[in-house]
Amino acid sequence: MLSKTTLGMIAAGFMGAALLGAPAFAEGSGHDQMKPTRLSWSFAGFFGHYDQAQLQRGFKVFREVCANCHAAEKLAFRNLAEPGGPEFSEAQVKALAAQYKVKDGPNDAGDMFERPARPSDTWPSPFANDNAARAANGGGLPPDMSVLAKARSYKRGFPWFVLDALPGIQYQEHGADYIAALLQAYKDEPPHGVKLDAGQYWNDIMPGNRIAMPKPISDGQVDYTDGTPATLENYSKDVSAFLMWLAEPKLDQRKKTGFRVLVFMAILTGLLYATKKRVWANTPH
Amino acid sequence: MSGPSTYVPKSAIGRWFESRLPVMGLVHSSFVAYPTPKNLNYWWTFGAILSFMLVAQIVTGVVLAMHYTPHTTMAFNSVEHIMRDVNWGWMLRYLHANGASMFFLAVYIHIARGLYYGSYKAPREILWILGVIIFLLMMATAFMGYVLPWGQMSFWGATVITNLFSAIPLVGDAITTWLWGGYSVDNPTLNRFFSLHYLLPFMIAAVVGLHVWALHVVGQNNPAGVDIKDVEKDSVPFTPHATLKDATGIAAFVILYAWFVFFIPNFLGDSDNYIMANPLQTPPHIVPEWYFLPFYAILRAIPSKLGGVIFMFGAIVMLVLLPWLDTSKVRSAVYRPVYKILFWVFIACVIGLGYLGSQPPEGGAVLAARILTAYYFAHFLVILPLLGLFETPKPVPASIAESVLKGDTTELGKA
Numbered sequence: 001m002l003s004k005t006t007l008g009m010i011a012a013g014f015m016g017a018a019l020l021g022a023p024a025f026a027e028g029s030g031h032d033q034m035k036p037t038r039l040s041w042s043f044a045g046f047f048g049h050y051d052q053a054q055l056q057r058g059f060k061v062f063r064e065v066c067a068n069c070h071a072a073e074k075l076a077f078r079n080l081a082e083p084g085g086p087e088f089s090e091a092q093v094k095a096l097a098a099q100y101k102v103k104d105g106p107n108d109a110g111d112m113f114e115r116p117a118r119p120s121d122t123w124p125s126p127f128a129n130d131n132a133a134r135a136a137n138g139g140g141l142p143p144d145m146s147v148l149a150k151a152r153s154y155k156r157g158f159p160w161f162v163l164d165a166l167p168g169i170q171y172q173e174h175g176a177d178y179i180a181a182l183l184q185a186y187k188d189e190p191p192h193g194v195k196l197d198a199g200q201y202w203n204d205i206m207p208g209n210r211i212a213m214p215k216p217i218s219d220g221q222v223d224y225t226d227g228t229p230a231t232l233e234n235y236s237k238d239v240s241a242f243l244m245w246l247a248e249p250k251l252d253q254r255k256k257t258g259f260r261v262l263v264f265m266a267i268l269t270g271l272l273y274a275t276k277k278r279v280w281a282n283t284p285h
Numbered sequence: 286m287s288g289p290s291t292y293v294p295k296s297a298i299g300r301w302f303e304s305r306l307p308v309m310g311l312v313h314s315s316f317v318a319y320p321t322p323k324n325l326n327y328w329w330t331f332g333a334i335l336s337f338m339l340v341a342q343i344v345t346g347v348v349l350a351m352h353y354t355p356h357t358t359m360a361f362n363s364v365e366h367i368m369r370d371v372n373w374g375w376m377l378r379y380l381h382a383n384g385a386s387m388f389f390l391a392v393y394i395h396i397a398r399g400l401y402y403g404s405y406k407a408p409r410e411i412l413w414i415l416g417v418i419i420f421l422l423m424m425a426t427a428f429m430g431y432v433l434p435w436g437q438m439s440f441w442g443a444t445v446i447t448n449l450f451s452a453i454p455l456v457g458d459a460i461t462t463w464l465w466g467g468y469s470v471d472n473p474t475l476n477r478f479f480s481l482h483y484l485l486p487f488m489i490a491a492v493v494g495l496h497v498w499a500l501h502v503v504g505q506n507n508p509a510g511v512d513i514k515d516v517e518k519d520s521v522p523f524t525p526h527a528t529l530k531d532a533t534g535i536a537a538f539v540i541l542y543a544w545f546v547f548f549i550p551n552f553l554g555d556s557d558n559y560i561m562a563n564p565l566q567t568p569p570h571i572v573p574e575w576y577f578l579p580f581y582a583i584l585r586a587i588p589s590k591l592g593g594v595i596f597m598f599g600a601i602v603m604l605v606l607l608p609w610l611d612t613s614k615v616r617s618a619v620y621r622p623v624y625k626i627l628f629w630v631f632i633a634c635v636i637g638l639g640y641l642g643s644q645p646p647e648g649g650a651v652l653a654a655r656i657l658t659a660y661y662f663a664h665f666l667v668i669l670p671l672l673g674l675f676e677t678p679k680p681v682p683a684s685i686a687e688s689v690l691k692g693d694t695t696e697l698g699k700a
Contacts, residue, residue, distance in 0.1 A: 046548070074365050143560075147365065150551060151559035158640070165552050172549050175556065207569075247559070250368070250375040257376070258547020265543060269536040276529040283521055284689050285323045 034204045036154055036181030039237065041173050043244060046259065049252045050245050055086035057224060058242025061235050065217050066145060069137060071125035074146035075246055078119040084252035085245055093119050100124050138199035140212030149175040149240065149247040175247070180240040181205045184232055186215040291318070315501055320520035321527045322507035324689050329505070330534025331395040337535050338388040339493065343486050345381040346430075353433065355479035357472045360435035361561040379550040385427050386553045387542045389576035392420060396604075401628050403616030404506040410608040412499040417604045419492050424577070426485040429478040431574055432470075436558030441571045443470045443478070449584075452591040469564065509688040510616030511681060519685035570645060578642030579635050583661065585646045586654040596658065603665040610665050612673025620679040624672060631664050 042051040059080065062072075077097040080088045088096070097117040102124055105112035117124065127133035134141050143151075153174040156164060164171040185204040190196050196210060203211040217235050224230045228238075245251070292313040294300045303309055352371050354363040367374035396416070399405055405413035432443045447464050451457040466473025504513055513519040521527075545552065553575055557568050573581050580597050587593040603610075618625040634657050641654040682688035 074362070074369060079369075147559045151556055153556035165549055167544060167548070170549050170552075172551060254375060254379075254547055254550070258543060261543045261547060262540065265536060265540045269533065269540060272529065272533040272536050276533050279525050279529055283323060283526070285325075285521075 034181075034185070036174075036177040036205055038171070039173075039177055039180060041176060041241065041244075043241070043251055044173050045170075046167075046255070048255055050084060051241065052087050053226060054238050054241045055245050056088070057226065057228060057234075058238035058240070058245075059086050060224075061217070061222050061239040062145070062242050062246075064222050065235075066239065067123070067126060069126055069133070069142040069213075070145045071127070071133075071142075072123045072145045072246060073125060074144075075123040076119070077117060077121055077123070079249060081119070082249070085249055086242070090119070097121060138212065140199065142213065145243060145246060147247045149179060149243040151175070151247075152178045154178050173244070176240040176244045178205065179243060180236040182211075183217060183236040183239070315497070315523075316528070317522065317524040319501060319523040319527075320504075320513060320516045321523050322505055322509075322513060322685050323519060323521055324507050324509055324685050325505065325527070325530075326508055327530070327534055328394070328398040328401075329507075330531050331391050331398065332500075333531035334391045334535050334538045335388070335395060336493065337538075338384060338391055339486065339489060342381065342384050342388060343490070345377050345384060346483070346486065349377055349381055350483060353479075355433065355476050357435060357475055357562070360433060360475060364434045376546070379546045383542065383545040383550060383553065385430060386574070386576065387538070387545070388423065389427070391538065392423060393576070396420070397632060399506075400607075400631075401618045402506055402508060403510055403611070403613075403618070405608045406611065406616050407608070408503045409499075409506060412496060412503060413608060414605055415492055415496040415499055417601065419489055419496060420604075421601060422485055422489045422492065426482060426489065427574065427576065429482040429485070432475065432478045433482060434558060435475065435562045437560045437562055437566075437568050438555045438558040438571070440470060440562035440564065441568055442573055443474065445571055446573075447474070449590070449594050449597075452594045454591070506616065507685060508617060508619060509682055509685055510620065511683070511685060511688070514684050515686065572643055575639070575643075578640075579638035580642075582638040582642035582654045583658045585642070586651070586658040596662075600661060603662065607665065607669070611669045612671075613669075613676060613678070614673070615678040615681055617681075620681050621676060622679065623676045627664070627668060627672070631661075634660050634664070 041048070042054065043049060077093050080086050080096070081090050081093045097119050100117040100121075101114045102117045102121050103112055104115050107113055127136060130141055154177075155161075156171075156174075163169060182203060182205040185206070187202045187204065190202040190209075194202070196202060199212055200210045201212070201214055202209055217232060219232050220230050222230060222235060224234070228234055248254075292303070292307075292310040294303050294309060299309065349367065352363065352367045352374065354360060364378065367378050369375075371377070399413065399416070428442075428446060432439045447461060447470060450464060451461040453460060462468060464474070465471065466477060555572060572578075580600055583600050584593040584597040587596050613621060613624065615621055618628055638654065638657045638661065641650050641657065644650045646654070682691065
């Protein structure tokens, strides 16, 4: 018979190898870009919900800056008036949509025509197609922003990625943090000895540090009418919050529903457990 | 265990029906009168939890299929349409996507419980192998389901996994082309994956039927690992005892499920899958869903493509052969002091493989994955056959009743 101690040592050895091996190679594979700072968002946590004023400011930044190059095909004007979003009034959204032209048709004569957009229309894309977008942007394709905040993330590494799932300290806002950090991570000059190709810019957050998007926004570029200081930092946060809403427009409803579901299930589990205990009371088990 | 039914319907119409189709008698003998061991702990509720998850996946999936479009140009957008414009569509999709993970979490716990208490040993070999078949069908279903949203990971995951078949000598390329319905993962692939993703769950349901049937023939294993000898002393009727305990287990599990769905719905997903599939742009790291990571690590640990495929499928074959590889006469790890430790070493090995599967195959990760792969197979092919010969088990109780009165079987979740 094998002794318990020997086997215990073998066991410990294997587990130790698995654990010790981990950090050694996790280091080597990473890019040397910086990690985004974790910001505090109104939509994080158990009772998180979007900050309407922030979404409205973020929409202004999106509309005046981002939307010049980026499409957002899944955004309909009507979404801007829906609950849990920027919640502009129906009249505001109607007026906003009317400022844009969309292609419609064919009409009875068989011709395509342009008409002012209606709330049910989707956000018009800045370019007719991807090739036109590339041609206008030095070969780079500005990604559609509809789900961008969920399509971007960064690695937290062990053990953080495990802890990020735990109630109370849960973390799901990687995308918003990433975008907010990226917008503020442009450097005028690359580090010494690094040569950038034409159409490349240095960014401390972008994987590989080379980004095809020129620095899109600076202090004072967009007018804020609600007294919020017009700084790059505020623009970055507000537009990231807006993009998070754009990617996950039902977040408010989701968290509210989730809270009710958890309370209901906790009570149901308690009642079932009490009943089960009673039924088993006289059975040794 | 499940002899002829003693069920007698109370109403005249019930008796009329029962004499023509004894379905109520079947339900009664299987889920009401069925004798269940007294000493089962909460790890035994995972069978019911899995049945619940299968139904949950089918129900949410059927509704999602009403709104989904299996076409390369429309699939991604139709998923976003579900998330934005379908009433409660976001909830259905998050329930279904996270439901797959919960299903696998539950099945891994269910399998681990079987490993710990020796549930695969005679006379439960067929029951166990049916379980492995369900596991395989689940993997195929989940893999094809992950392709449907047609994101970057969907497409590239499908490309990597279907390409494995090209490793088969002589006919590999022909098989791969046949699977794809063309010369790469494309619209025909997406279409057939959708069709099969809808079909396989019903095949799972059928095999689950056989699994439960086999279970009810041989009876449930239990923490003591001894069979029911005296129905009066060793067992309790399934209803209300097991029914209520299973319901409690399901309700508690749903709390975990709801936590994922409503508060961290994208935690287990890959952010790249929110980028529409692009055959011209390979993501830097192609990683499968978490529940495939240990097998992915084994695949990559072997320095030859065909070898990797053989070892990956071999990892499942080990489970099929397990009833004959474990030579110990004692079922439960409670009475096997050495196996009890090696069980946890094996679990650590699989978790370690899972972690390595998520990492880029570079440097120390490759060596660590090879060591753990070797250990995985050694556990089945060397350790278990020898351990049964050399290990001295503790005395096994004469009956379930005796073990319950001694109170020495319930080291896990006594309640």
